[in-house]
Amino acid sequence: MESIAVGLAAFFELMGCQFFLPQPKDRCSPAPDLASWIFLAATVCLLWDISIYPRRFMHMGRAWRVLVETMAAIFIAELGTIVIWCGIERFLYGVTDEILHLIRNSCRPSPYLYWISGLITTFVSGAFLYFVLRATDSIYYINKFVLELWTTIKLSLRMLRCYMTMNTRGRRQALKVCQLTGKMTNRRSSSRRCSTPKEEEYNSD
Incomplete structure (x- = not known):
């Protein structure tokens, strides 16, 4: 994709602007936001590597390509962060909460739930980022740089x-x-x- 399209998609996500999918009012989960940022970085790396603009339209002006890829990048970024990652984060937070309830044998929330869920979600999003970097050969370019x-x-x-x-x-x-x-x-x-x-x-x- 065009760098300006990927950059705009990342900027709008960081600013919390949504155009296609509504942002959940109660957030994804009470877990820390670090994992969401890491997942967004993985999504940006994936967008940077893929090409969705049809070759048969390459004869048209570059402005059309930038416009199409910008809209597609924003939609894919929102789909990844709001639908996919929010679902994963809710699931991980709920499982962590249930496990801590069983361990403590209490209905009250654990005081360590915030930090433990943050570690788990960060590990999962970091694993996804590592997979994307390996799949797109970005690690080679990072090491070279x-x-x-x-x-x-x-x-x-x-x-x-x-x-x-x-x-x-x-x-x-x-x-x-x-x-x-x-x-x-x-x-x-x-x-x-x-x-x-x-x-x-x-x-x-």
């Missing part, structure tokens, strides 16, 4: 450490080299933009 980010941070720290150990003259020379490198890069990019296809073919030969 983290590795590239860590490599960039280490290189930047190494350059900063080297720069701090230089004297004033060395720092000035390093800054001049960086400025010259930036100017050469800008000149090359501008020359490539201005060159004709024939010139590029001649240069490549």
